[in-house]
Amino acid sequence: xxxxxxxxxxxxxxxxxxxxxxxxxxxxxxxxxxxxxxxxxxxxxxxxxxxxxxxxxxxxxxxxxxxxxxxxxxxxxxxxxxxxxxxxxxxxxxxxxxxxxxxxxxxxxxxxxxxxxxxxxxxxxxxxxxxxxxxxxxxxxxxxxxxxxxxxxxxxxxxxxxxxxxxxxxxxxxxxxxxxxxxxxxxxxxxxxxxxxxxxxxxxxxxxxxxxxxxxxxxxxxxxxxxxxxxxxxxxxxxxxxxxxxxxxxxxxxxxxxxxxxxxxxxxxxxxxxxxxxxxxxxxxxxxxxxxxxxxxxxxxxxxxxxxxxxxxxxxxxxxxxxxxxxxxxxxxxxxxxxxxxxxxxxxxxxxxxxxxxxxxxxxxxxxxxxxxxxxxxxxxxxxxxxxxxxxxxxxxxxxxxxxxxxxxxxxxxxxxxxxxxxxxxxxxxxxxxxxxxxxxxxxxxxxxxxxxxxxxxxxxxxxxxxxxxxxxxxxxxxxxxxxxxxxxxxxxxxxxxxxxxxxxxxxxxxxxxxxxxxxxxxxxxxxxxxxxxxxxxxxxxxxxxxxxxxxxxxxxxxxxxxxxxxxxxxxxxxxxxxxxxxxxxxxxxxxxxxxxxxxxx
Numbered sequence: 001x002x003x004x005x006x007x008x009x010x011x012x013x014x015x016x017x018x019x020x021x022x023x024x025x026x027x028x029x030x031x032x033x034x035x036x037x038x039x040x041x042x043x044x045x046x047x048x049x050x051x052x053x054x055x056x057x058x059x060x061x062x063x064x065x066x067x068x069x070x071x072x073x074x075x076x077x078x079x080x081x082x083x084x085x086x087x088x089x090x091x092x093x094x095x096x097x098x099x100x101x102x103x104x105x106x107x108x109x110x111x112x113x114x115x116x117x118x119x120x121x122x123x124x125x126x127x128x129x130x131x132x133x134x135x136x137x138x139x140x141x142x143x144x145x146x147x148x149x150x151x152x153x154x155x156x157x158x159x160x161x162x163x164x165x166x167x168x169x170x171x172x173x174x175x176x177x178x179x180x181x182x183x184x185x186x187x188x189x190x191x192x193x194x195x196x197x198x199x200x201x202x203x204x205x206x207x208x209x210x211x212x213x214x215x216x217x218x219x220x221x222x223x224x225x226x227x228x229x230x231x232x233x234x235x236x237x238x239x240x241x242x243x244x245x246x247x248x249x250x251x252x253x254x255x256x257x258x259x260x261x262x263x264x265x266x267x268x269x270x271x272x273x274x275x276x277x278x279x280x281x282x283x284x285x286x287x288x289x290x291x292x293x294x295x296x297x298x299x300x301x302x303x304x305x306x307x308x309x310x311x312x313x314x315x316x317x318x319x320x321x322x323x324x325x326x327x328x329x330x331x332x333x334x335x336x337x338x339x340x341x342x343x344x345x346x347x348x349x350x351x352x353x354x355x356x357x358x359x360x361x362x363x364x365x366x367x368x369x370x371x372x373x374x375x376x377x378x379x380x381x382x383x384x385x386x387x388x389x390x391x392x393x394x395x396x397x398x399x400x401x402x403x404x405x406x407x408x409x410x411x412x413x414x415x416x417x418x419x420x421x422x423x424x425x426x427x428x429x430x431x432x433x434x435x436x437x438x439x440x441x442x443x444x445x446x447x448x449x450x451x452x453x454x455x456x457x458x459x460x461x462x463x464x465x466x467x468x469x470x471x472x473x474x475x476x477x478x479x480x481x482x483x484x485x486x487x488x489x490x491x492x493x494x495x496x497x498x499x500x501x502x503x504x505x506x507x508x509x510x511x512x513x514x515x516x517x518x519x520x521x522x523x524x525x526x527x528x529x530x531x532x533x534x535x536x537x538x539x540x541x542x543x544x545x546x547x548x549x550x551x552x553x554x555x556x557x558x559x560x561x562x563x564x565x566x567x568x569x570x571x572x573x574x575x576x577x578x579x580x581x582x583x584x585x586x587x588x589x590x591x592x593x594x595x596x597x598x599x600x601x602x
Contacts, residue, residue, distance in 0.1 A: 120262065199475055282312050496528070
């Protein structure tokens with residue numbers, strides 16, 4: 001699963017140069033990717049079809065008009081491509097260059113010759129919209145010539161789906177930087193995918209040696225997470241060596257990434273129809289009752305899902321009402337009673353909504369259950385007060401004993417963000433020793449990463465094989481130490497109570513209401529979060545009454561909250577330096593500056 005990203009830089013640089021050499025003054029900078037990305041994918045498909053081109057064209061000419069549907073013949077090993085797609089045009093990209101005068105007409109014929117599944121890819125790229133500009137500006141020949149250059153090696157035999165995903169991420173990052181646009185999406189580096197697949201599959205490796213398993217990514221992007229996870233499970237030289245059948249499913253709402261993913265599924269011999277287009281949250285593309293054995297994803301975080309919310313909303317504009325059963329779940333109130341609650345995160349960050357979606361797609365434990373790995377930022381751990389949607393989602397996950405482990409990754413591990421990130425591992429088939437428990441692993445220290453010699457965007461750190469093995473060891477040991485902490489589920493829960501203090505008049509006398517009860521002073525109201533494991537009255541007597549003897553709380557108006565204060569659990573106190581050490585350092589500095597400090601302060 002290793003990927004030498006540095007070796008890909010010459011190819012990426014060459015593709016990038018096409019924009020400057022061919023598109024400049026013909027396209028606006030923010031339009032470059034509308035040409036470069038689809039051309040990259042089409043050239044990749046073109047190279048895959050080149051060896052069987054003559055055979056396919058002959059089969060097409062021999063049987064067109066005789067058989068209604070030629071797809072079976074044209075994709076067969078004997079008469080066609082041996083792949084899930086084909087092109088019935090007489091042209092390849094190289095052959096188009098032999099007739100410069102008619103290149104625009106022939107290029108359209110070439111595009112029209114692709115099979116229906118590739119037509120979907122071309123459509124999602126909106127590539128035909130560019131053809132008129134190509135012809136009017138006279139760049140068609142130059143563009144094709146560049147992409148047929150031997151320096152641009154895009155053959156699927158040479159460039160894996162993982163490498164292709166990285167190349168696309170790097171190109172998109174460059175385009176966004178050039179136009180000051182935010183990427184908003186985070187392509188997952190191969191070593192993080194490796195960590196995720198290891199901790200998803202290895203705990204059940206003995207149970208997946210035979211059979212059929214469904215793997216799903218609701219934010220599939222380029223598809224690398226799906227293809228690499230399958231490779232890890234089935235690689236005959238790997239750790240698992242499964243002989244089981246793995247079917248890959250995914251959904252993506254960004255046209256260019258959907259098209260990229262679908263093209264690589266075609267090249268890998270996977271079923272392209274198992275990749276759906278559209279928003280997973282409001283336009284789920286599969287049978288609602290379809291369940292998956294394994295789910296791995298890196299959902300967009302800090303990204304709005306307002307449009308999905310509006311599409312799902314059946315209430316008034318002022319009050320959001322979502323009846324979708326994925327997002328309406330039973331959680332306990334402060335009385336311990338289950339209440340069905342609409343659990344929605346704030347509209348500007350939908351990452352936890354994808355988690356709820358995946359939970360709804362878990363197989364029943366009696367059918368083997370499911371395992372999930374999902375990347376999140378810190379917001380998913382603690383954003384949202386008691387009673388909020390985010391807190392309710394955490395409550396549902398933890399109280400149903402679904403959260404198995406969270407691994408904090410090093411900062412600066414992604415290509416386009418340097419923030420702290422965490423991988424959640426969720427399952428409804430915990431092994432006995434993990435029941436009722438959650439393991440937190442802090443892999444953010446320099447013991448778990450290596451500084452890269454040359455940063456790639458925001459990515460300055462990387463996990464190596466020994467780092468992944470060290471994290472695995474912490475997981476499987478399931479013991480407490482400097483980097484691993486184990487908690488009861490209840491440790492993350494708390495009761496939020498409102499502390500009231502009496503209103504007093506000018507003379508300091510408590511004001512009573514009509515029933516003779518002390519009136520609460522709204523200016524002195526405060527809240528306290530009481531750990532779920534501790535009796536509230538005990539906490540109140542110890543933490544509140546010594547400082548506010550007249551205070552009280554309303555036992556009928558409490559809220560339940562859940563948060564995972566990751567940094568608090570791994571906080572290490574660093575004592576202040578002694579005065580003697582500070583003075584010594586100052587004197588050393590003074591000596592190094594040869595008396596300059598004395599002159600300044602004299």
